[in-house]
Amino acid sequence: xxxxRIDNRLIHGQIIExxxxxxxxxxxxxANDELAHDILQQEIMSLAIPQAVKSSFVTVDEVxxxxxxxxxxxxxxxxxxxxxxxxxxxxxxxxxxxxxxLNIGNVHYSPGKRQISPSVALSDEDETCLRHLNRKGVELxxxxxxxxxxxxxx
Amino acid sequence: xxxxxxxxDVVIGVVLVTHGTFGESLLQAAEMVMGPQENCLAVGIDxxxxxxxxxxxxxxxxxxxxxxxxxxxxxxxxGGSPTTMSLSxxxxxxLEVITGVNLPMVVAALQARSMKLPELAEKVMEAxxxxxxxxxxxxRKKAKK
Numbered sequence: 546x547x548x549x550r551i552d553n554r555l556i557h558g559q560i561i562e563x564x565x566x567x568x569x570x571x572x573x574x575x576a577n578d579e580l581a582h583d584i585l586q587q588e589i590m591s592l593a594i595p596q597a598v599k600s601s602f603v604t605v606d607e608v609x610x611x612x613x614x615x616x617x618x619x620x621x622x623x624x625x626x627x628x629x630x631x632x633x634x635x636x637x638x639x640x641x642x643x644x645x646x647l648n649i650g651n652v653h654y655s656p657g658k659r660q661i662s663p664s665v666a667l668s669d670e671d672e673t674c675l676r677h678l679n680r681k682g683v684e685l686x687x688x689x690x691x692x693x694x695x696x697x698x699x
Numbered sequence: 700x701x702x703x704x705x706x707x708d709v710v711i712g713v714v715l716v717t718h719g720t721f722g723e724s725l726l727q728a729a730e731m732v733m734g735p736q737e738n739c740l741a742v743g744i745d746x747x748x749x750x751x752x753x754x755x756x757x758x759x760x761x762x763x764x765x766x767x768x769x770x771x772x773x774x775x776x777x778g779g780s781p782t783t784m785s786l787s788x789x790x791x792x793x794l795e796v797i798t799g800v801n802l803p804m805v806v807a808a809l810q811a812r813s814m815k816l817p818e819l820a821e822k823v824m825e826a827x828x829x830x831x832x833x834x835x836x837x838x839r840k841k842a843k844k
Contacts, residue, residue: 557783585790593778593782594778654748
C-alpha cells in the first residue's frame with residue numbers, strides 16, 4: 546500500500562518504527578523543496594532507514610513524475626510519500642499526484658493555529674488546503690501512528 | 700575564590716536529547732547513583748512544537764555546556780527526531796552523538812569526562828552495550844552449577 550502523509554518532521558521515529566513495518570513500503574519519497582537541496586540533512590534523515598528501503602528526496606513539483614517513474618520500474622512499488630505541510634500536499638495533488646487518502650500525522654502548533662488533535666494544529670490556510678482536498682474526494686485520516694484511532698474528520 | 704574555580708578541570712559537556720521527559724528522568728536516576736553532577740543537561744523534544752524551535756533549544760544547551768573539550772549528546776532512538784536534530788548540529792558544534800541511551804551510558808559518560816571526546820564516546824558505547832544482559836538466564840545458569 547502507498548501512504549501519503551503530512552508530517553512536519555518528515556522521516557523520524559514514528560515513520561521508521563511504525564509506518565514502514567505497517568505499510569510494508571520499500572520506498573520513502575520525501576517531498577520538500579528545502580530538503581531537496583540539502584544533502585547533509587538528507588544523509589542524516591536516511592541514516593536510520595532500513596537497508597531494504599529506498600529513499601528519495603525531491604521537490605514538491607517533482608513528486609508526480611517521481612511516482613510514475615517508481616510505478617513503471619520493476620519491483621516493489623509501495624511507498625510512503627511525506628510532505629511537511631498541508632500546502633505542499635495540496636500543490637502535489639493539484640499538479641497530478643493521485644491519492645485517495647491523506648494521512649495527517651504531525652502538524653506542529655504555533656500561535657494562531659487551532660489544536661484539533663494532540664499532534665495536529667491547523668491554521669486557516671491549512672484548513673483551506675485540507676477542505677479543498679476533501680472536496681476533491683480525498684479522505685482525511687488524522688493519525689500519528691497506525692494504531693491511533695482516526696481522530697477528526699472534516 | 701574566583702582563582703580556585705578557574706583552575707577547575709575542563710570537562711566534556713553531556714547533553715541528553717530525548718523524546719519527552721525521558722532524558723530528565725535518566726539524569727535524575729544517574730544523580731541518585733552518583734550524586735549531583737555539573738555540566739550536564741537534559742533537553743526534551745516536544746514534538747508538538749516546530750522543528751526549528753526545538754533545534755535551537757538543543758543548540759543553546761550544547762553551547763552552554765561547551766568548555767573547550769566538546770560535548771557528548773546521548774539520544775534515545777536512532778532515526779528519531781532528537782537524534783536527527785543532534786546530528787544536524789555536528790557541522791557547527793564540537794559534538795559527538797551516541798544513540799540508544801540507557802542508564803549505564805549516562806553513568807559512564809559522567810564518570811570519565813576528562814577523557815578526549817572520541818575516547819569517551821567509545822567508552823560510553825561499550826558501557827551501554829555491556830549493561831544489557833539477560834540477567835535472569837545468567838542467574839539460572841549459575842544456580843545450576
